[in-house]
Amino acid sequence: MILEKIKTFFGIAKKGDRKEIVINIEPLESRVAMLEGGVLEEFSIERDSDRSISGNLYKGKVSNIEPALKALFVDIGTEKNAFLHYWDAIPAALDSGVERIERGGKSARHKKITANDIPKLYPPGADIIVQVSKGPIGTKGARITTNISLAGRYMVLMPFSDQFGISRKIEDSAERKRLRQILFDLAVPEGMGVILRTAGEGMKARYFVRDLAILVERWQHISADLDRTEAPALLLEEPDIVERTVRDFLTDDIDRIVVDHLETADRIKKLVGAISKRSEKKVVFHQEPVPVFEKYQVNKQVENAFRRMVWLKSGAYLVIDETEALVAIDVNTGRNKGGDDTDRTLVNTNLEAAEEVARQLRLRNIGGLIIVDFIDMKARRDQNEVVRRFKEHLKRDKAKTHVLPISPLGIMEMTRQRVQESISRSLYMECPACKGRGMVKTPESMSVEIQRELSRILGKYAEVHDLRVILHPKILDRLRTEDEALLVDLERKFACKLVFKSDHNYHFEEFKITHAETGEELR
Secondary structure (H helix, E strand, O other): OHHHHHHHHOOOOOHHHOEEEEEEEOOOEEEEEEEEOOEEEEEEEEEHHHOOOOOOEEEEEEEEEEOOOOEEEEEOOOOOOEEEEHHHHOOOOOOOOEEEEOOOOOOOOOOOOOHHHHHHHOOOOOEEEEEEEEOOEOOEOOEEEOOOOEEOOOEEEEOOOOOEEEEOOOOOHHHHHHHHHHHHHOOOOOOOEEEEOHHHOOOOHHHHHHHHHHHHHHHHHHHHHHOOOOOOEEEEOOOOHHHHHHHHHOOOOOOEEEEOOHHHHHHHHHHHHHHOHHHHHHEEEOOOOOOHHHHOOHHHHHHHHOOOEEEOOOOOEEEEEEOOOEEEEEEEOOOOOOOOOHHHHHHHHHHHHHHHHHHHHHHHOOOEEEEEEOOOOOOHHHHHHHHHHHHHHHOOOOOOEEEOOOOOOOEEEEEEOOOOOOHHHHHOOOOOOOOOOOOOOOHHHHHHHHHHHHHHHHHHOOOOOEEEEEEOHHHHHHHHOOOHHHHHHHHHHHOOEEEEEEOOOOOOOOEEEEEOOOOOEOO
């Protein structure tokens, strides 16, 4: 990190080392892309119509208790009641990605609470302060917790917990020791706790002091309104995509921020200036006629990234399928035939795939249960090398992940924190033609189906002798060529006349059968 700062200071960093944040602001949506050497590494999108509620703070009202599920359902003012598991209602739960630190040997100051106490603490009708830990996904309502946390630039304040910690992603022992001392010296209010974030690595003590003061003041404003606010009510809304970007992604190694909206550019400068005056000059207003995402080739990279098939430089490719319950990623050798050492070629392909899979998880915001079918490797050490490399690439992922070793079947299982819908599910809807199957019936299948339906109608309505069939042009081509003799036999069998008409507005699997004289629809 020090070497990179020196290179940047003297202007000798290579173009490939440049890290840029590109922001596109439009009336209906805002998009943020992070580029490293021109390559898209992070992508997020936010629309006013479906802005995520993850991180929002609410004063809710317990609607009902489900002992069998060990859960409470809480009205927070959203369309569906939020889900609160008993364990998420126990105060002072500490994030597993944080090393707990005792300050001066103090023990917890609150009574030990178990899951059995929850229904007594929060009976139906009771008010409860909660935070959304996972937004609504599909048909499920939001998931919430009573372990409130307010995120700042360098730390997270926990108003209802007196625990302290440092992000485990900070691995340097000397740096952890320095941060531990800063943590001990902070004037944290009685009964509250803090976690030092990864962004705090290398920062001076004054930045933490200022961050703490801002967060404490924010919580004091919330607390002052609690008694006057009637549940259900929103107490604090998570910042929008612009502010979150500055808070979570603006680190010393970011070379510049390019934004195509003047008011947003001025706003970002103010946000950045509150953190570091020197960094204000990194914010650049894009006012060229070429759209900012076109200039930096973001649109093309986003389009390629969201295809089902993702090609790798070696000629291998990934196939990514999202289902309701899990995401399946298949690694294929494709055009990569390799050299004489086949085993090493397979390992190298898997190593390349491991990097791209980690990138795709971030870009698509894929969460939940994920299985990766790597190309089979004989040696266990090769499998371990691929998993180890994959975990290295996951370190930059802000979502929590858990990876298992490659199974005897060559499958690697993992989970990734799912806070909201994946980007693909937010951008795309089910295809009205194929109903989400990703395929349509062949012309032959449609020919069989149409002939079957004609036989049914003609057999049912003895008085009907003339039928009109409207269908897709390609299906009509099949009927007029390969299946013409079958249609003639059908007319002869039922002593009827069949008239066919093509319509480009009909999709492959759509057809309509009507009475030729009356126009009555029979199918």
